[in-house]
Amino acid sequence: MTAVLVLARGVFKDSIRDRVPYNLVFFAVLLMAASFLLAQLTAGQDVKIIKDLGLAAASLMGVLIAVFFGIGLVAKEVERRSIYSLLSKPITRSQFIVGKYLGLVFTLIANLAVMAIAYYGVLAFLEWQTPANVKLGWEAAATDPMLLKAFALIGVELMLVTALALFFSTFSTTFLSAALTIAVYVIGHFSDDLRTLESFGASPAVAMIGRALYYAFPNLAPLNVTAAVVHGQAVTAQHMLLASGSIGLYVAVLLVASTLIFERRDFK
Amino acid sequence: MATQDRSRRALHWIAFVVLLVAAIGTQTVINGAFERFTPTQEVQWVRSPGVMRRLVLGFNSIAADIYWIRAVQYYGSTKLLKAEEKDYSFLFPLLDHTTTLDPRFNIAYRFGAILLSEGYPNGPGRPDEAITLLEKGIRESPDKWEYYLDAGFVEYWWRRDTKAAADWFVRGSKLSTAPNWLQPLAASVLAEGGDQLAARVLWTQLAQTAEQEWMRRTARTRLQQLDAEAVIGQLQPIVNTFYDKANRFPTEWDEIIRAGLVRGIPLDPTGVPYALDPVSGAVEVAKDSTLYPLRRGL
Numbered sequence: 001m002t003a004v005l006v007l008a009r010g011v012f013k014d015s016i017r018d019r020v021p022y023n024l025v026f027f028a029v030l031l032m033a034a035s036f037l038l039a040q041l042t043a044g045q046d047v048k049i050i051k052d053l054g055l056a057a058a059s060l061m062g063v064l065i066a067v068f069f070g071i072g073l074v075a076k077e078v079e080r081r082s083i084y085s086l087l088s089k090p091i092t093r094s095q096f097i098v099g100k101y102l103g104l105v106f107t108l109i110a111n112l113a114v115m116a117i118a119y120y121g122v123l124a125f126l127e128w129q130t131p132a133n134v135k136l137g138w139e140a141a142a143t144d145p146m147l148l149k150a151f152a153l154i155g156v157e158l159m160l161v162t163a164l165a166l167f168f169s170t171f172s173t174t175f176l177s178a179a180l181t182i183a184v185y186v187i188g189h190f191s192d193d194l195r196t197l198e199s200f201g202a203s204p205a206v207a208m209i210g211r212a213l214y215y216a217f218p219n220l221a222p223l224n225v226t227a228a229v230v231h232g233q234a235v236t237a238q239h240m241l242l243a244s245g246s247i248g249l250y251v252a253v254l255l256v257a258s259t260l261i262f263e264r265r266d267f268k
Numbered sequence: 269m270a271t272q273d274r275s276r277r278a279l280h281w282i283a284f285v286v287l288l289v290a291a292i293g294t295q296t297v298i299n300g301a302f303e304r305f306t307p308t309q310e311v312q313w314v315r316s317p318g319v320m321r322r323l324v325l326g327f328n329s330i331a332a333d334i335y336w337i338r339a340v341q342y343y344g345s346t347k348l349l350k351a352e353e354k355d356y357s358f359l360f361p362l363l364d365h366t367t368t369l370d371p372r373f374n375i376a377y378r379f380g381a382i383l384l385s386e387g388y389p390n391g392p393g394r395p396d397e398a399i400t401l402l403e404k405g406i407r408e409s410p411d412k413w414e415y416y417l418d419a420g421f422v423e424y425w426w427r428r429d430t431k432a433a434a435d436w437f438v439r440g441s442k443l444s445t446a447p448n449w450l451q452p453l454a455a456s457v458l459a460e461g462g463d464q465l466a467a468r469v470l471w472t473q474l475a476q477t478a479e480q481e482w483m484r485r486t487a488r489t490r491l492q493q494l495d496a497e498a499v500i501g502q503l504q505p506i507v508n509t510f511y512d513k514a515n516r517f518p519t520e521w522d523e524i525i526r527a528g529l530v531r532g533i534p535l536d537p538t539g540v541p542y543a544l545d546p547v548s549g550a551v552e553v554a555k556d557s558t559l560y561p562l563r564r565g566l
Binding site: 038041045048049052053055056059060134137139185186189190193220221223224226227230231233 | 322325326328329330332333336337341370371372374375
């Protein structure tokens with residue numbers, strides 16, 4: 001367990017050194033600039049749009065970091081040849097995979113937490129400067145705590161994307177790993193359609209393949225609760241648990257598969 | 269060695285500043301020499317809202333916001349064009365995309381319906397599309413009585429179909445969330461028929477209950493138009509009286525004031541004098557008034 005945490009801390013420090021926190025500055029500036037610009041452009045929908053924009057930016061930035069740092073977790077060590085000295089220490093391959101994974105997940109969660117603070121800061125400012133009669137028309141308060149549920153599920157999605165990037169990087173080049181991770185991410189957002197291919201006129205055989213693919217790939221649609229929380233609709237604890245649990249199982253499968261593949265690689 | 273480094277660094281700084289100034293200068297020349305390209309027609313690259321929903325990969329809400337901003341900008345910029353260039357044909361597709369990407373985008377249905385029904389040249393004059401949009405909203409949120417109110421309103425105000433309007437109000441009033449004035453409104457619309465009273469009740473309700481300031485402002489403008497219409501109803505006989513006496517229509521309000529028929533130049537609710545046509549004698553709100561043109565009828 002100590003070895004896993006040491007590895008995780010190393011990845012976390014590496015990400016700070018690689019200037020990951022710069023994206024937080026970008027995020028804060030984007031939100032603040034948008035909050036002033038949108039008030040001029042939209043018909044009284046600035047708070048809704050700031051909410052949407054913040055959640056979309058947090059998700060997109062997180063996915064980019066997860067993909068481009070995730071694919072380098074193993075590849076970098078191999079490229080620098082530091083993998084040889086690492087594996088000569090009392091660290092198992094599974095500890096190596098889990099430690100690297102947790103390190104990036106900690107980075108992403110810390111990143112997401114800071115983004116959430118900046119997000120609530122901008123929304124609190126908007127709430128403060130909005131007249132009471134305008135606020136009556138809002139579906140939910142600007143600083144509605146329900147928005148944290150969207151952040152939480154974005155975190156779950158990032159955990160999956162990191163696991164995918166790590167998995168592909170154990171047997172593939174960095175470029176291909178990035179492409180494959182993004183491909184699965186895209187498929188994950190289409191998977192509801194894979195389940196219902198027959199409604200698009202597909203033959204029974206194709207529809208069956210579609211359904212098989214639906215179960216093979218993680219379905220990312222339930223993790224997207226942005227529209228619900230922005231409109232002040234309830235997202236039940238059951239939904240949160242089921243969506244997170246399902247993705248958690250896919251993450252576990254990917255980590256086990258990554259370990260299995262990584263154990264077959266010869267670094268002696 | 270240190271002197272060499274310093275001079276090299278200074279050289280880099282000079283190069284940086286000179287090149288930056290040159291780049292900005294070139295850009296300025298380009299701006300002056302070339303006219304900015306503006307497409308002659310709006311282009312909608314993805315026509316199917318369903319396809320767009322899939323293409324945005326879960327970023328539905330922010331994509332809906334972009335379509336909403338585009339719809340508002342499109343309506344506003346088209347309204348500012350010269351009359352012969354006004355083409356609002358993309359308004360409904362933009363609103364359709366917005367509401368498919370975010371089916372709970374309340375303002376897109378409500379304000380979208382107002383924009384779609386607005387008569388030409390201030391809007392496309394498509395109450396049918398407004399109803400289609402509101403029906404879509406009802407399918408997504410069957411408990412929203414406001415959509416029934418808006419649909420009835422479109423029928424009443426733009427299509428002049430009091431029966432259909434009353435039908436929408438009755439359907440809306442059956443919802444558990446509906447306010448208690450919706451049912452009497454249906455009766456009032458049927459009873460009053462073409463009277464202005466029902467229109468006034470409708471706009472007053474909208475001015476008081478609309479969630480967005482834009483909608484409340486629109487409702488207030490409509491109420492002012494109704495006031496203006498009522499005043500015109502009183503001014504027209506005065507102008508006709510002047511005609512009976514002088515055997516011609518007055519060319520300006522001063523003539524009517526001198527004749528002792530009115531005490532001062534009559535102003536519409538926005539403070540702009542009413543326009544007087546010296547040929548036909550018709551009294552109308554002035555073209556530079558925000559109330560122009562009046563929608564006569566109900």
